[in-house]
Amino acid sequence: MGRISRLYPKGRLRLRIPKMVQSGKKYPLYIEYNWHADSIRKSTGISVSVKEWNEKGYCGIGEIRATTDIDYKYYNHALHKRIEDIDVKIHKYYEMHQHITCDVIRSFLEDNDNALRPDEGKDFIEFAKELMEKRYEKGKIGFSTCKNGISYLNQFEEYLLLEHKGTHGEHKEFIYVSDISEDLLLDFRKYRLLAKKKATTVNKTLCPILQACEYACQLGYISHQLNASLQDLYMKEEDRLDEEERNIKYLTEERLAELVSVYNTIEQPRRKEFLEMWLFAFHACGMRMVDVMTLRWKDIDFNKNFISKIQVKTRNRNTIPLSEPLIRILEKWKGRNKVFVFDLLPENFDINDHEAIYRRRNSWNNTINTSLRCISHDLKWNQDLTFHVSRHTWAVLALAHGAEISEISRLLGHASTGVTERVYAEFLPDNLATVVSKLAFCFIPDMNAKQKKVVSR
Incomplete structure (x- = not known):
C-alpha cells in the first residue's frame, strides 16, 4: 500500500x-x-x-x-x-x-x-460596477442606464467615505460584498432624503445597489433572507395615472359570468390560456399584466395561502390572499416553467432588467389583447376585452360590494388611497350612498311636535 x-x-x-x-x-x-x-x-x-x-x-x-x-x-x-x-x-x-x-x-x-469570506474579499462597489458593465456588454441594458448606474454607485461610495460606514480601509471607506446590510442601506436612503431627493430619485440610486445584492445572493455571498429584506427597501412612489387608468373600462357581473361560460367553447388552446391569465389577474385583486408576467413560483406561499410580490411598476411589495379560484388556476399551470408561473418568460430571465421586462410586457400585451378582443368580438360585445379591464373590473365590483377604499387601494398596490380615489372617483358616490344607507342613523327629534312648556318649580 x-x-x-x-x-x-x-x-x-x-x-x-x-x-x-x-x-x-x-x-x-x-x-x-x-x-x-x-x-x-x-x-x-x-x-x-x-x-x-x-x-x-x-x-x-x-x-x-x-x-x-x-x-x-x-x-x-x-x-x-x-x-x-x-x-x-x-x-x-x-x-x-x-x-x-x-x-x-x-x-x-x-x-x-479574504479567502475564508463568502465573497472571497470582493469589494461591493467594484462588484456592482463590474455587474453593470457585464450587463451592458451582453446588451441587457443601454449605455445611458449603465452610465447612470455607475454614477449612482459613485454616490454610494462617496457616502461610505464621508460617513465612515465601510467595514475596511484606512478610513472605513470600503465594504465587502457580504458585509452589506439592511441598516446600512436604510441609513443611505435617509442620507439621500436629507439631501431633499424625491422617492423616485432615491429609488434610482438604490437600483444598481439592489441589483448587485440580488446577484450576490445568487452567488451565495449573502443570504436569501437578507436579500429579500433588501429588495423591500425601494420607497413608495406616487402613482402616475396613465391612459389605462384614466379611461376606466370594466365588465359588469353579467358580462363577467358570460365570459366565464364561454371558456369551454374556445377552441384555440393559447386563447384559452390567455383567458386563464385574465381571470387570474381579476381574482388576484386586479394584478397588473407586468406582474402576472413576472410572477414566480417562489412568490407564492401555498402553506400560508398568500402571494407576496414586489410590483414592477411601483417596486413596492404587495401581499394578496390566495383564494380558491387562484389555487385552481395555479394548479393547472404547475410543471410548465420552473421559475415563472405563466411561462411568459424563460427560466433564466433577469428579473432585475426593467428595460427588458417592459419590452417583453409590451410584446405580450399586444399578443394577449389581440386574442382577448377576439373573445369579446365573438360574444358580440360593444367593448373590447383587454388585459387591463380585469384590474378595473375587480376594483369597480369591489366598490359596488361595499369594500372600503383603503382595502381596495392596498390590494391594488396603489401608493396611497388618494391614487385609488382619483382613478375610481366616478364610482365612489354610489358606494358612499350605500354605506350611509346601511348605517341608517336616525338620531333626530320629532320636528313637527308642539313645543312643550317647561313647568317652573
Whole structure:
C-alpha cells in the first residue's frame, strides 16, 4: 500500500541553513507549508543557531531548545500558536471548497483571510460596477442606464467615505460584498432624503445597489433572507395615472359570468390560456399584466395561502390572499416553467432588467389583447376585452360590494388611497350612498311636535 495522500498540508517550523554551517551563527526561522511539490514560507523574524534548534521537537513541528539565550518558552508558544491558527484556516477553507491551493496558503501566511469570506474579499462597489458593465456588454441594458448606474454607485461610495460606514480601509471607506446590510442601506436612503431627493430619485440610486445584492445572493455571498429584506427597501412612489387608468373600462357581473361560460367553447388552446391569465389577474385583486408576467413560483406561499410580490411598476411589495379560484388556476399551470408561473418568460430571465421586462410586457400585451378582443368580438360585445379591464373590473365590483377604499387601494398596490380615489372617483358616490344607507342613523327629534312648556318649580 502506498502513502495516503493528504487533503491539505500541515505547517511546520524550518531553520533555513546553508550547506556549509558555521558554528555559533544564527540562521532565520521560517514557517513552512509543503504542497503539490511547492514550498510556501514566511519568515518568523527569529534567528537561532543549529545547536539551539530541535527539528523533531513538538511532534515534528520543531521547537527552540532550552539551551538558547532567548525566552524559548514564550517564542515556542507564540510560533506554535501561529501555525495552529493557520492550520485551522486551511482546514476551514478545505471544508468550504473541498480543495486548497498554494496561493490560498500564501494568503493565510500573509494574514489575508479574504479567502475564508463568502465573497472571497470582493469589494461591493467594484462588484456592482463590474455587474453593470457585464450587463451592458451582453446588451441587457443601454449605455445611458449603465452610465447612470455607475454614477449612482459613485454616490454610494462617496457616502461610505464621508460617513465612515465601510467595514475596511484606512478610513472605513470600503465594504465587502457580504458585509452589506439592511441598516446600512436604510441609513443611505435617509442620507439621500436629507439631501431633499424625491422617492423616485432615491429609488434610482438604490437600483444598481439592489441589483448587485440580488446577484450576490445568487452567488451565495449573502443570504436569501437578507436579500429579500433588501429588495423591500425601494420607497413608495406616487402613482402616475396613465391612459389605462384614466379611461376606466370594466365588465359588469353579467358580462363577467358570460365570459366565464364561454371558456369551454374556445377552441384555440393559447386563447384559452390567455383567458386563464385574465381571470387570474381579476381574482388576484386586479394584478397588473407586468406582474402576472413576472410572477414566480417562489412568490407564492401555498402553506400560508398568500402571494407576496414586489410590483414592477411601483417596486413596492404587495401581499394578496390566495383564494380558491387562484389555487385552481395555479394548479393547472404547475410543471410548465420552473421559475415563472405563466411561462411568459424563460427560466433564466433577469428579473432585475426593467428595460427588458417592459419590452417583453409590451410584446405580450399586444399578443394577449389581440386574442382577448377576439373573445369579446365573438360574444358580440360593444367593448373590447383587454388585459387591463380585469384590474378595473375587480376594483369597480369591489366598490359596488361595499369594500372600503383603503382595502381596495392596498390590494391594488396603489401608493396611497388618494391614487385609488382619483382613478375610481366616478364610482365612489354610489358606494358612499350605500354605506350611509346601511348605517341608517336616525338620531333626530320629532320636528313637527308642539313645543312643550317647561313647568317652573
